[in-house]
Amino acid sequence: MDVLHFLSIGFSVALTPINLGLVLAGCFFGTLIGSLPGIGPINGVAILLPLAYSIGLPPESALIMLAGVYYGAEYGGRISSILLNVPGDAGAIMTTLDGYPMAKRGEGGRALALSAVSSFFGSMGALLLMVIFAPLLSRLAIEFGPSEYVWLMIFAFTCLATMVGKRPIKTIVGVVIGLLLATIGIDSGTGILRFTMGIPNLFDGVDFLVVVIGMFAISEVLILLESWARNDLKMTPVGKSFVSLSDMLAVKWVVLRSTLSGFLIGVLPGTGASIASAVAYGTEKRFAEGNNEHFGEGDIRGLAAPEAANNASAAGSMLPMLTLGIPGSGTTAILLGALLMFNITPGPLLFEQQPQIAWGLIASMFIGNIALLIMNLPLIGLFVRLLSIKQSYLVPIIVMLTFVGIYSIHGDSFDLFFMIGLGIFAFILRKLGFSLAPVILGLVLGEVLEENLRRALSISGGNWSILLNGTMTYILAIATVAALVAPKLIKKFKK
Amino acid sequence: MLYDRIFAGALLVLSGLIAWTAYHFNVPFQYEPLGPKAFPIILSIVLAICSVRLIVKPDANAWLPRKDVLIKIISGLVLMVVYAFLFEEAGFIVATTIVGAIFSWLFGEKPLKAFFYALALSLVSYFLLADVMELNVPTGLLFGDIF
Numbered sequence: 001m002d003v004l005h006f007l008s009i010g011f012s013v014a015l016t017p018i019n020l021g022l023v024l025a026g027c028f029f030g031t032l033i034g035s036l037p038g039i040g041p042i043n044g045v046a047i048l049l050p051l052a053y054s055i056g057l058p059p060e061s062a063l064i065m066l067a068g069v070y071y072g073a074e075y076g077g078r079i080s081s082i083l084l085n086v087p088g089d090a091g092a093i094m095t096t097l098d099g100y101p102m103a104k105r106g107e108g109g110r111a112l113a114l115s116a117v118s119s120f121f122g123s124m125g126a127l128l129l130m131v132i133f134a135p136l137l138s139r140l141a142i143e144f145g146p147s148e149y150v151w152l153m154i155f156a157f158t159c160l161a162t163m164v165g166k167r168p169i170k171t172i173v174g175v176v177i178g179l180l181l182a183t184i185g186i187d188s189g190t191g192i193l194r195f196t197m198g199i200p201n202l203f204d205g206v207d208f209l210v211v212v213i214g215m216f217a218i219s220e221v222l223i224l225l226e227s228w229a230r231n232d233l234k235m236t237p238v239g240k241s242f243v244s245l246s247d248m249l250a251v252k253w254v255v256l257r258s259t260l261s262g263f264l265i266g267v268l269p270g271t272g273a274s275i276a277s278a279v280a281y282g283t284e285k286r287f288a289e290g291n292n293e294h295f296g297e298g299d300i301r302g303l304a305a306p307e308a309a310n311n312a313s314a315a316g317s318m319l320p321m322l323t324l325g326i327p328g329s330g331t332t333a334i335l336l337g338a339l340l341m342f343n344i345t346p347g348p349l350l351f352e353q354q355p356q357i358a359w360g361l362i363a364s365m366f367i368g369n370i371a372l373l374i375m376n377l378p379l380i381g382l383f384v385r386l387l388s389i390k391q392s393y394l395v396p397i398i399v400m401l402t403f404v405g406i407y408s409i410h411g412d413s414f415d416l417f418f419m420i421g422l423g424i425f426a427f428i429l430r431k432l433g434f435s436l437a438p439v440i441l442g443l444v445l446g447e448v449l450e451e452n453l454r455r456a457l458s459i460s461g462g463n464w465s466i467l468l469n470g471t472m473t474y475i476l477a478i479a480t481v482a483a484l485v486a487p488k489l490i491k492k493f494k495k
Numbered sequence: 496m497l498y499d500r501i502f503a504g505a506l507l508v509l510s511g512l513i514a515w516t517a518y519h520f521n522v523p524f525q526y527e528p529l530g531p532k533a534f535p536i537i538l539s540i541v542l543a544i545c546s547v548r549l550i551v552k553p554d555a556n557a558w559l560p561r562k563d564v565l566i567k568i569i570s571g572l573v574l575m576v577v578y579a580f581l582f583e584e585a586g587f588i589v590a591t592t593i594v595g596a597i598f599s600w601l602f603g604e605k606p607l608k609a610f611f612y613a614l615a616l617s618l619v620s621y622f623l624l625a626d627v628m629e630l631n632v633p634t635g636l637l638f639g640d641i642f
Contacts, residue, residue, distance in 0.1 A: 404587070
């Protein structure tokens, strides 16, 4: 079996002491970051990325740690949702609906334990699906030419526009801003300077890290300043923490269904945990109708569904990132950017040429999930106590880490000012109802999109019909149209 | 005036500027049909269409900050700019102590406690970041000789 052979390579990478240590550290910090209200997985990965880059970790180790932070944060997001009624990140919003009522009843421990177990089975199920589908998808993708890649990216942006956020038009604007940011710098085809405004620091293009930290972390600090007024959060007591077999059996089908839907939504480009958990919650609510349903009042099914789904989607969104180079969510867009910084181009060849990276990451996720389950059952009290860390202690640390991280890349203050400027811009975007994930997706995919478009037209000698040439381009074009009209049709049918 | 209209108007101007700049790129040689101009021009057209659509159909203003909140946000911003100025010049320890203390105070800590917290934070993290993780952390002119 090919898969088993590659998995064994993966485990031999993931089980080296340094990588084992990094995955544990990543999961621990991820849970911590996820549980602190306001700092979600995107911010966590963004803040730690420049540090991982600057201390010179090998690419697979850096990726293993950052991925650990990512899915660790998806675990941690539920803690503040359940105990404080404040979601740690967007993917944990649905968890508040039934988690918090349970905590109010004094069943906080039961809710935390059950959601940890659901998260665990969600991720593990999605990982198994990933092991099965990754080789298949990469074998399919190896046939892709430039036209197919152009379509794939247009498909990704269409999914993003029609499924994320209230106003598709604002999502498209975000994507275009990201794509335009990617054009800044020396054009690789002709060597001319584009949009550098004569600033030497921009000749190499905008630094991915500066944009990510500026847009996410700096704007987050401003948002925290704004929302600081509501600091009187009341913590409900945890109660006894236990997992009972009867609870687990009661939700086994819920977890299975939510894992499948979460995985699929995660694989779809651009749509991440927040949509996965919302869909799973809605589906289970309909399934449970007439069957002793108490959704919204602390039903364990309403707690298990979004938790299994958002963790499954975190694993699912890694699949297109590794096999196609198209990130499945905002956070994986940052991981993709991280890989590109290490001069590794994800895509179908990654699995064949650098199995230690792709399979090392997958293997480390198996280990990380087991570690997370252990951390989240007996050690849950530790994270709960950390929840009460004051923002007056936290914010100086965040600001310091962002500045050190950005400064240490080039040792140039220009990057710090540029980062703050981008932070202000991102703050305005957020206040106007734009989401930032599309901008980052546009930024990481900009160069690839332009390159493939230009390559396709070089092949055809300038004839645009090459974009509709071959079965795969037709399929992708039809999928794009489907993504464009499906949400509208579904809305109509519901009426 | 709706924020969306102002923003979309700015984007519209920007898309014009981008298209104009891209159109005037001086490309001495080019081996492929598309070249470096086409992609930015296509993007600026998409951006222009979206901006016009936003101007025609803007969202209502959802953000109405109170004056004291606005002052807080602006002071946080100024503080970060100050940090960026001090970072290289005064060095990590001094800059982090000053800026960290004020940030801590902005989030409701008592001044003296905020100062000692920031001082401890900057000293401990300097050791961790510069010595343990061997990152490029500026010592600054003041302590340049000591450390």
